[in-house]
Amino acid sequence: MDTWTRKLRMGMVGGGQGSFIGGVHRMAAALEQQTELAAGVFSRDADNNRATGAQLYLDPARVYDSYTDMAASEAALPADQRIDFVSIVTPNVSHFDIARTFLQAGVHVVCDKPMTYTLDEAEELVRIVEDAGLVFALTHNYTGHPMVRQARALFRSGQMGPVRKVIVEYLQDFLATPHEKLGMKQAEWRTDPEQSGIGGTIGDVGTHAFNLLEYVTGDPVREMCADLSTFLPDRTLDEDVNALLRLEGGGKGLLTASQIATGEENGITLRVYAEHGAIRWAQENPNYLDFWRVDEPRQTLTRAQGYLDAHAAESGRIPPGHPEGYLEAFAQIYVGAITAIRRHLDGRPLPIDAYDFPTVHDGLRAMQFIYKAVESSQKGAAWVAL
Amino acid sequence: MDTWTRKLRMGMVGGGQGSFIGGVHRMAAALEQQTELAAGVFSRDADNNRATGAQLYLDPARVYDSYTDMAASEAALPADQRIDFVSIVTPNVSHFDIARTFLQAGVHVVCDKPMTYTLDEAEELVRIVEDAGLVFALTHNYTGHPMVRQARALFRSGQMGPVRKVIVEYLQDFLATPHEKLGMKQAEWRTDPEQSGIGGTIGDVGTHAFNLLEYVTGDPVREMCADLSTFLPDRTLDEDVNALLRLEGGGKGLLTASQIATGEENGITLRVYAEHGAIRWAQENPNYLDFWRVDEPRQTLTRAQGYLDAHAAESGRIPPGHPEGYLEAFAQIYVGAITAIRRHLDGRPLPIDAYDFPTVHDGLRAMQFIYKAVESSQKGAAWVAL
């Protein structure tokens, strides 16, 4: 089938000069050499838009002025030219409308997180994706790490027993400095509720922690008691989150996220203590998974070794001891999305539960998490059901 | 003065064969060669008591049948023979009465933690110690580590700025196995409310975490929301604690303690993120203190280096790179207590705020912490003021 004998054509909305995550999506997609960037609208600033397109060697005719124009124009192109999917890398506020526009134009979507600006939008987007019958992938990229997938496999295998205790962290100090007052674009929109939504840190990094926890354990959070804080003057969104969790399976947990944790870079760590074993994974050195059992020597599993779960082992690309990092894990989300899109183009679409990447349902779940955390905190950090 | 030209005479209550902490106190005291063990009652089991005394090369005449007998008999000995202080290393339930008995007999006291069986006893003990005017030292031993003292010095110095976020952990898996059903004495009394009091893990290890946090930051916990859990059948006391904290100074925090955290040994770690810097200390490799500031290289301070605070530097005994551990830190508490006792014997008693060890007030504070944590948890993990 010809969809397997050519690269997929990728479009992008957002990701102009000065953006961080746009470049990440492009590198992640490029790494596997299964896609070619074919069209985009990179900035509402016309100069930035044009310059970015040129820097990416795009045909100027396919560097559009707006995403509505782009969706319409691309849909009007012959089937062997138009984009197969679009990556949405704008601030949260515009995710929903962009995603809807492309889905309704028949274009598959890869979208950055959090999925939408409001919970209502998230619920609506679930319906739109279902109606469209197209692929929608959400880049909770940490689930692309081979050793995260190995951890998940351990929990799926039954050998861990019930989860008793979870500690999940995402600690940064990115906002310990008032970068939004110093001209940094990425800080500007992240601290602006008009662009980010009701959650600050809880949405920007807290959702990653939450998603990681549920992805690995398969044990959903049932109740939460969240204390959100803001320390720097003139900020309205939360910069720091501490939360108690109770899981469906009876386990308990802690979730903490911060963007004012002095000296932290991207301190994402997950520890899960279950009846028969425990795991520990840390994003900053992600090729290792600690695996502990009572009264036995501690084990460290390493990426790409033969003793790993097959899916985890296949989720990387180079041998053990040659570290993979953030981009490789991000690329793994694209690997999954590309496969799903090819299957769709090929007339054999995968069922959503066979998707090897976070879906619109994960996106909705994370939006519910944001809303419930904010609700809990506004009630003085009271317990709320999730 | 002669009190400085002889070793202090030490008595002990508890610590017979099968005990753990009694031996620790004896080694900690012995390390500095400032004391000699002179008397004791080690077990209510007469054979154990006698055998322990013999093993410790004690004069059988000073291996007593009961602590009341010991207190009375020692007090009746000539001043140049009787014990100067007693170390209390029994289960929590008897701490109060033993301490009272010796204090009223004019004997200084070193006591293991938690200080008493009930909060009422703790309040009463404060009065007794004040009335007696004698030295009372509580072995929250982790405050004896040089690098913990260095951390405290950093916060005292003002260079850290206000505390914004604290994460303190004490994780074990000691009770993940039902050792109390398998004949292990130390597990028996720890899981028995008749001997431990209303708190299990919260008292046994949670109080260490709480004490460490307040010791280092100097910023007291104002409010707490604690979720206590019990997982193993037939247990009534908590085995696991997750708590949100709010500090007097406006910072927020997490405290977690567990004795069912699979694979953990004594995972005590403290992280404090303040406005201008952060510290991280881990008990299992305690000779190092991470010190981070925004936009600067990460630092690791190491024990016994010349750049440390003088008090921290003097709190150890061997050069950098030769690790000190648990016993050396424990010994440091004894160093402080011995100095205070010598000053008292010498007629120049130290004021309590010059004590270089945890006091009866720290003991009371920790008992309040236990009671408030249990209260919070019983209310469904609601916020309580501390």
Place this chain on the structure above:
Amino acid sequence: MDTWTRKLRMGMVGGGQGSFIGGVHRMAAALEQQTELAAGVFSRDADNNRATGAQLYLDPARVYDSYTDMAASEAALPADQRIDFVSIVTPNVSHFDIARTFLQAGVHVVCDKPMTYTLDEAEELVRIVEDAGLVFALTHNYTGHPMVRQARALFRSGQMGPVRKVIVEYLQDFLATPHEKLGMKQAEWRTDPEQSGIGGTIGDVGTHAFNLLEYVTGDPVREMCADLSTFLPDRTLDEDVNALLRLEGGGKGLLTASQIATGEENGITLRVYAEHGAIRWAQENPNYLDFWRVDEPRQTLTRAQGYLDAHAAESGRIPPGHPEGYLEAFAQIYVGAITAIRRHLDGRPLPIDAYDFPTVHDGLRAMQFIYKAVESSQKGAAWVAL
């Protein structure tokens, strides 16, 4: 200029199915989105060659039967179609002839290491590259790591003082199992002197260690005493190397490389102790550089921070705390080569000492190192001048 407004066209020799390093070169080149793969000969096995070409979405007309055919055919294509450079990823034995063929056809070259099969070839290749006046880049990829470049910058800055002691290691256990008897292609040629040359481990990984040492310190090895060993039966090439070093500047050192170091994956570490400071870098967690000075707190520098040397800081692509790994460092070599090739195409070629990647001279130096190490070892591990 138009060379900056299009992607470079890349060719490849080697890297068919079953190869490791070919895929690495393709991913490394793809990551920066500055190249497109346009032609190749991937295997002497026609099926493998064709299948690999198809898998890479190549025009079948540009999947050639031999590199001589490829060089001739590409050279005959119009200037706006033919490849700009070729990547050579075959076993050592054929590097020289392939490189010569393409250089003489006017094609720039990126070549895997060790550079050639024999020392004579290496010397000859230096002349060929000089005569051709084309870009030749050698993929000693570890010099692409930002923190390796930071280490180099520290030594270049003069603040370290003279090097006193160097310890460089490259430890694997890849050949602790007789994979060459079990059908693994990569082990077959590496253990076969007909394909690898006179050096086994010394060439395969020892040269990386040697190159890293000289790259960072800028202090060349003057003398060496090397003890090469072979442990597994039926092997003739060295599997393990221990060597004493003496540097031009008066410092001393150790170099050790092994492919039978049980349990090691790719344990590359470099430690350099100079008069005023020391550095430590480890490839398996490469985003950190330890920097120690006498009597000062230990520092850990982290990738992408503002306090780094500008060149080191620019040698990565994502923020601190999001790990980059092996492929990103490899890509950095390509970044340098692409820049040099663009400058050449643009008529403003860089002088060789402005190249930001290992050159043909580094390749010659490494071949001399292999020959001298083998000579030393054959003399019973006697000192030889380098």
Place this chain on the structure above:
Amino acid sequence: MDTWTRKLRMGMVGGGQGSFIGGVHRMAAALEQQTELAAGVFSRDADNNRATGAQLYLDPARVYDSYTDMAASEAALPADQRIDFVSIVTPNVSHFDIARTFLQAGVHVVCDKPMTYTLDEAEELVRIVEDAGLVFALTHNYTGHPMVRQARALFRSGQMGPVRKVIVEYLQDFLATPHEKLGMKQAEWRTDPEQSGIGGTIGDVGTHAFNLLEYVTGDPVREMCADLSTFLPDRTLDEDVNALLRLEGGGKGLLTASQIATGEENGITLRVYAEHGAIRWAQENPNYLDFWRVDEPRQTLTRAQGYLDAHAAESGRIPPGHPEGYLEAFAQIYVGAITAIRRHLDGRPLPIDAYDFPTVHDGLRAMQFIYKAVESSQKGAAWVAL
């Protein structure tokens, strides 16, 4: 028998104010509460000697002016008063004569390392110890670590297979500063051949590394090629050592020791790669032993766990996760010596191969190592047989 119902009486030669190792021996001996310090001569400086004795609460009558006086006077005391053994903690130059004097007076000896000033003395001392039939213990203290003993047990068990590669390091920066010119006693004698002997760093720390290697592997070094260096002006003894090793069993190795390794404190690490497994141990965090096998998850064994070898498990005193350190390991050497002395006093002396501590033969072996290393280095770092 009464030797088991009393503490042993300990004497000390050396260890006055300003000394480091004397205090270490006293703390190590005190920790187990099996000895009491009864006599000593601590310094040739009479004031220092007297003050040290007073500080240690000694009877002034047993603070002697010279070790000859001490040996004679103690031997003349009644059996229930005189010292059972003496600890020798002076600079190397006087070890031999002091040891001989006490052995000939019938007193057991614990001696610091290196054992003697010259190789001749070491050979003579072996004969003296054998003739005396008394206990002689040498404090190569790192062999007292439980996890070092666990490593030894793994090699003794046969499960590791033949040793292929050893890397042993002892790195300090103690002499990177010219402390001997700044009044530091410990640096003065260590850099003075009149007090240290022909070896500097090779004797002071190199012997520890050498002893550790042979202790763990049980595979003696057969040949060595050592390069000794001196960097600071006005020094004559070596400050840095790099050596290639060949073992009796066919394995190869590296030994490196330094006292000018900028920023290192006491970086003792041992790595041994054998056919079926490898171990790694590091003194600065000594409660862990890495244990790796090909194609299996990496293991970390931790102190005091039930899965350890019985002897290793019994070589500590507190539970897992509560770190033991330098003093506890040092104390373990005393535990062994005390047992041997008690057995001797009891009329049931242990055979020397049942000693659980380094013996006079280990001391001789280490002196041979020093002499051979110096010989090798003086020959330009040529191979010498050991």
